[in-house]
Amino acid sequence: MFGTHRTIHGSGGFYGPGARASPVQVRADRRVRLSAVLPAVGCVLLSLLALTVAYADDPLDDFPVPLGTEWAQLYPESFGRSIVAVPSGYVVAGKQNGPSTSSSLDLWTVLVAYGTDGTLADQKTFHLDADHNEAFDxxxxxxAGDTLDGYVVAGAKHQAFSEEGHDYYNPYVWLTKVGPDLEPVWESxxxxxxxxxxxxxxxxxxxxVVSxxxxxxxxxxxLLRTDASGVLTWEASWATDPRWLFMPVIHDVVPAPGGGLVVATESGLHKLGAYxxxxxxxxVALWSVAITDDLRSVIAVPGGYVATGSTQISGDTEHADLVLLKVTDAGSIAWRHTYGRASPTLGASxxxxxxSEVIAASDGGFVVVGTTYSYAWHGSSDVWxxxxxxxxxxxxxIVAGDSGADNGAGVVQDAAGALVVTGTATYDEGLGGGPAPWIYAIRLPGGYLPxxxxxxxxxxxxxxxxxPVHFDASGSTAGGPGDAVVLYEWDFGDGSTGTGIETTHTYLAPGSYTVTLFVTDSNGIRRETSQGVTAVGLNVQWERKFGNGSDWFYDLAEDGSGGALLCGINCISSTNCGTWIAKVDNRGETVWNGVYPDTYYGGRDGAQKAIRGHDGHFLVAGFRDKATTGETRDVRILKVHADTGVKIWDKSFNYAGSGDEAVDIxxxxxxxxxVAGYATTGIDVDAWLIRIDEDGNVTWxxxxxxxxxxxxxGNAVATVTGGGFLIVGTETGTFSSQPIIAIRTDSTGVEQWRYTIPYEAGSRSTAVKWxxxxxxxxxxxxxxxxxDYALIMLAANGxxxxxxxxxxxxxxxxxxxxxxxxxxxYVVTGTRYDPVTDNDTYVARLDNLGNLAWEEGFGDVGVAGENGEGVGYLxxxxxLVLxxxxxxxxxxxxxxxxxxxxxxxxxxxPAEPVATQPVTFTATLTxxxxxxxxxxxxxxxxxGEPVETAVRFIDHTYAAAGSYDVSLRAFDDSGGELSVTRSILVGEAPEDLCPADPDKLEPGVCGCGVADDxxxxxxxxxxxxxxxxxxxxxxxDTDxxxxxxxxxxxxxxxxxxxxxxxxxxxLDPLVDDADGDVDRDGVxxxxxxxxxxxxxxRVVVGALPAILILLSD
Incomplete structure (x- = not known):
């Protein structure tokens, strides 16, 4: 391990010649296929190369170099496992994949030497056919004289690969020494x-000592020990003592001060006695700690040991955090930290x-290298x-890597204080031309300020x-002089992400969310901060009522400014109904309201669908009743002026039968x-499409x-990009077990294909009107x-x-x-229907994938007859819900x-107002x-009529005494309404004692006719x-x-x-001192x-008080 001085005396034995290739430096802007450098004769050998990488827009062309790194290197078809620092640079050990004549399984140790500037200095593969091997440390x-005389590698080797029972899966422990030139010296x-x-x-x-x-x-x-030449002196396993069967796999081992060993295992840290x-x-271990942690690296530090690995999150087999802990010499935990996300978020795979490894840093802290999935914003996993x-x-x-599986294995800090990391990156230049593992090595100057x-x-x-919620990260700052924040990334906690120093996000579902901001600086250092937020459901802004029991609206069309047009039917009697249309503003107040009976037949006329036309005026589609002529209904389309409701044109269409209606437009x-609907001829009822121009004339x-x-x-129609239409229909206009039939036509209505959506026997199914x-x-x-409510997604080709x-x-x-x-x-409306209790209006919001964001119901419990008819998103x-x-x-x-x-x-x-006197009303709203x-x-x-003001106060005078219900409706700048009603008692007007004075009821101080101003x-x-x-x-009044x-x-x-x-x-202005003589001058x-x-x-303003002393003669 780097930082521990080791001296090896002597050497012996000889490891057979390995395959060596000349270093090849590949330019960062070129893609080189390994097949181009594979020799075609003799034993297949791989010409190994290193690749200097740099940023590029396409990660498949150039593997990204982390920000702030001095250099980065890739070495092909290999896994980086361990790294050491030496005066001339660094040596990485690992395994390399390649062809084998004995098995489809192939691997061998690779050693790669880099200079301090990242150039490839040397390389060595241990490729002997039938003797596959790999390095782990x-x-x-x-x-003599502390002169570097080579390297010792620990790993695994297949000593007799071709023998029965000896294959890739059954290697031996392998220990080998190579010289400074990476050539073999001995092996065991x-x-x-x-x-x-x-x-x-x-x-x-x-x-x-090997673990x-x-x-x-x-x-x-x-656990085993060899002499300086690799000759075994002792070993410990369950084969030597059954008690060792219960000692978990040892991933790392360090000598304990004062004797003994400390081992990092799959089940914690253990101290063994002297050897x-x-x-x-x-x-038997002297002590064991952190037995629930899977530890992969341990170092001795003053007062104890520091180890790293991973720890499983309780109750979640798919969740483990990186763990870093310090244990005292006595075997107690001094401190323990876990690092990793609590839940998946931005970039987490x-x-x-x-x-994987922990080292002591030159500043007294520690450096850990490993692998992260929860912070892997580059791809599957990243070097951490x-x-x-x-x-x-x-x-x-720092998180480094690309879109594939990348992991960190080893780290060293060199004499200059720089950190050099090795691991494995997945890159697209494999032997087969696809992704393959490459040794990944990067050098960072260290000393960062995050x-x-x-x-x-x-x-x-x-x-x-x-x-919309606006998020602003402009308060973020870079850490060190000359650094800058170069990337802002957002995770909004609902599965959505964003980028930029400022961004806006809209939550669809009520709930609590954790918003996380990630900032990356010019050194590649990434930091995050989180805040919890809560989104609540929508408020009812206002509600308006229309009709009197025989008047019904069936649809709405938004007007583009928050208002809407409503259409339906207005009935004077069961046989006398007209099409009813009303326009409301963004407060729901009626702008205009009209009934449009058919002037020819004058029967039952109604509208079922409304749209805003190309020119901003409105069209409604429905029917006119022709009962007086023995027929039933025609399709009727009206166009009305958006501002006045004046009818622009009125068209009706009869197919040839007794019952035609328009249901959609x-x-x-x-x-x-x-226009979509249906036409009736005798007993035949068919879906009907009518194409009309801007003036309502039939095109086809x-x-x-x-x-x-x-x-x-025909219940609904949709236009098709490029021309054509989709008409969707059912067999009845009611809810029953029936299929849904979708018919795709060309631009002239000629059927192209049809698709039937089957129904479930005993249930209800309908395409409704959309x-x-x-x-x-x-x-x-x-x-x-x-x-159940349903959104049905139909393929473009049916x-x-x-x-x-x-x-x-x-x-x-x-x-x-x-x-x-x-x-x-989508927003949808309809009915949640239960014949035993009641049916209520239903409204729901879904995202673009059809996931339910929120749902609401309107209606009184136990009261039937409440249904959603139309909905619009503003x-x-x-x-808006009709x-x-x-x-x-x-x-x-x-x-x-x-x-x-x-x-x-x-x-x-006043608090006790009286008739004929003004009362001032003041709104105290916020x-x-x-x-x-x-x-x-x-x-x-x-x-009188309601009075609207732009200020919060108003005066009103009541002519007569009595009780009055005063109501105030206040609207905010988003259209929300608050209604407040209070009863006030107005007293009788006082007796008029000044009948000739219109401004006074009593004489007061000045008497009638004179104001008491x-x-x-x-x-x-x-x-x-x-x-x-x-x-x-x-x-x-002194005088x-x-x-x-x-x-x-x-x-x-x-x-x-x-x-x-x-x-x-x-002199005193309040005293008669005219005859006096203040200055005694005789005047x-x-x-x-x-x-x-x-x-x-004279009196001097601002001077100290003067004292006038009068002296007698």
Whole structure:
């Protein structure tokens, strides 16, 4: 192991010549097939090469170099197992695959030497036919004067491959020494001809201790020692002592300070007692810890040992974390950390992570190399390099690899402090031209400072499903000087991912999610941070009612601004009905409303489907009743103006029989419309397509028959990319056991193929009224299969179908309408029907794969007759649902959306209002996720129409006393509505004591005819205020002239203005001091004023108070 000084004395024996090839350096921008360098004569030998790799757009052309690495190397058809650092560079040991004449199984040891700059310095394969071998560990060997004299390799070898019972699966433990030139010096094998492996070795001063696996046939620990020449001095296995059968396989071994050995095994860490050059350690461990951990590497450190491997997550056989722990000399755990994801997320191909080797870092911490699946964002698995502090806490990590299975095996830190990692990468340049294992070696400068990821998001949790959430990672920072964050990756916790410093994501299903941001810096260091968020279901924004028990809407069409057009039937009596159309705005308020009876027959007319036309006006498709002429119905299509409801044109179509109806209508790309329904001739009922132009004129029409005498009604139609149509029908218009029949036509209605979706006997099945074509050419039909809701996916060529069905809680679940969402998903509405209890309106949202995101029901328990008729998905993520309530005899239009409604109340003043006096109403509402934009007030019965304001307060005067129900409807900027109603009691108007004064009911302070105004707001009416323009509640009037001091410029009326007196020391504006003589100059104060002279020193503003001292003569 690197960092431990080992000296090997002597050498002996000779290992036969191996295959050696000249190093070949391959340019990064060239793809070289190995077959191009395979010799065609003699024994098949592989010309080995190394490949310097660099970033490229196509990972199959160039294997990616991790960011921040100094160099990266690939070596073909090989597995990297172990690495050592020497002054001249690094040597990697592993195994290489290749051709064999004796078996289809072929492997041999490969040694690859690199210079410190990553150039290929030397290479060696140990390919002797019939003697297959592989390396698991390599250590340097030093001779006299601490001079490097070669390397010792531990592994496995098939000593007699061609003999019976000796094959690839039954090797011996193998120990071999090579010189500095990688040529063999000696070799030894140990064990029985069963699967025995040498996994690790160390030099103990006079020989080698090797750990591994012994099998005969049971698998257990194997521990042996040789002298300096590889001659066995002792061995320990269950063959030497049965108690060793219970010692797990040993993957690594280190000498214990003071004697003994510490071994890393498949079942924890164990300390064995002392040994000598000729006697093995005692069979019973001195201590055992972490026996649930599968440990692969251990090193001795001050005060104990540090080991790494993996640990199984309890209760999950498919989930293991990398484990790193420190054990004291006494065998107690000082600290233990596990690293790996708790659940699959961005890039994870699995949940098994493991450590392969741990080394002590030059800064006192540790470096671990291993393999990760849970963080393998490149592909199947990736090389994982972790740097920790002295207590095992992770400081930074790097994940390296490509789209295949890549794993980390060994790591060293060289004298310059750089880290060099080896392992195995899957690359596309194998012998067969496909993916194959390659030794992977990279050099990193180390000393990284990891980036710090951070993000915010809005709106804050909890937010609504269907509501776009903006995520911002601009608060993330790079770690070191000159570093930069180069990649931002997001895992939103619902199976969706994203990239970019800012991104937006919309959750479809209510629930709690963990959002994780991954940032990668220019060194390839990746860090992550997570926050939990919660998405909640949609709120009902508003609900409107229409009809009076004989009026019904059957469909809606969005108008592009949040409103919709509704269509159906309006009946005055059972024989007098007209097509009913209404337009509502984004608040559900009626814009216009009209009944359109057929002017020719005047019977029962109705509309079953509505669409917004190419020009923005609306078309409705349905029927007109012709009972008065002995016939039944014709197809009827109307076009009405979107803004006014004025009829633009009105067309009817009769096939030739007694019962024709239109059930669906769609826009045709390029202009015009396609109408689907059915035509009746005698007892024959056939599906019917009618192609009309923009003016409602027929371009062509065709009917489609069922087999035999069976009925076929066209229920839905879809346009087909490139021209043509798909009409979907059933045998009846009710829910019963019947097949669904889909017919594909060309652009003129000529049938191309038909496909029958069978039914399950005893269940109900119908295509209802909705079908569409998907971008990939396939079709989606919304309906019911086996009494469950279903989305039926029909192949583009009509060759097959698949169905996604759900429900089952209710006896019959059916869909009556659907709409596509911008993300390729669906909203559907219909009925959840149970004849014993009731049936309710049903609404559901599905993603683009048909997975159910959420579902809602509308209706009262135990009340029948509630059904979903139409549904529309709006741009802001809201859903409009048109549903019938036959129990209450009304149609309901409900908007549910991702928006919190306003909350609060309103107040009014005065608290005890009386008739004829204004009452001020003030809304005290708030909106947590927006703002309130409109207030609509209704002041009670007999108080006029509702009043809409753009401010939260309004005045209203009641003419008469009484109790009034005041209602406030407030709308926020997302269309959400809050309704508040309060009853207020208005008292009788007081007696009018000033009948001639329209502004006063009583005289008040000033009497009738004079307003009790208080201009200066000092509480004293102007009519009695001695200074009405200046507030003077004290009404002080020093000179008694009825002019208050606040308005009097000479308060004492002494002839000297107050302002003049205040300017001189000794004068007082509130005292009659006109005859006084402040300065005793013989001239009175008044005379001084009149003469314009100074009666005394002036007052200096801001000066200290002056003291005037008068001295007598």
């Amino acid at each position: 390599i250590i340097p060997s030093y001779g 094998t140990f064990g029985d001809p069963f699967p025995d492996y040498g996994y690790a070795a160390f030099w103990d001063g006079s020989g080698f 591994g696996q012994y099998s005969n046939p049971n698998t257990s620990a194997y 000598t050059s000729t006697s093995r350690p005692p069979d 699995g949940m098994n992570d493991s450590g 390099l972790l740097k920790t502090d002295a207590t095992g806490n992770i400081a930074w990590d 980036p710090s990821p951070a993000f915010t998001y809005a709106p804050r949790s909890p937010f609504f499903v269907e509501e 769609k826009l045709v790309p390029g202009g015009g419309y396609i 029409h065709r009917t489609y028959s069922n087999t035999g005498d069976q009925i076929l009604r 079908a569409t074509q998907l971008p990939d050419g396939s079709f989606i039909i919304a309906g019911t299969l086996s009494d 060759s097959s179908h698949e169905a996604i069905s759900w429900g089952g809680t209710y006896q019959y679940d059916y869909i009556d309408d659907a709409d596509i969402t911008p993300d390729g998903g 741009d802001d993520g809201s859903v 549903h019938s309530d036959y129990f209450d005899g009304v149609m309901r239009l409900t908007r549910i959306g991702p928006n919190a409604l306003p909350s609060g109340d309103f107040v009014y003043s 909106d947590i996720d927006g703002s309130i934009v409109s207030w609509i007030w209704q002041f009670g019965a007999g108080q 208080d201009t200066d707001h000092d509480g004293i009416a102007d009519c009695v205020d001695n200074c009405p323009s200046v507030a003077n509640a004290d009404q002080r 008694g002239d009825t002019l208050g001091n606040a308005c009097d410029d000479d308060d004492h009326n002494d002839g000297m203005p107050d302002a003049w007196e205040k300017a001189y020391l000794g 009175s104060n008044l005379e001084e004023y009149l003469a314009g002279t100074e009666p005394a020193p």
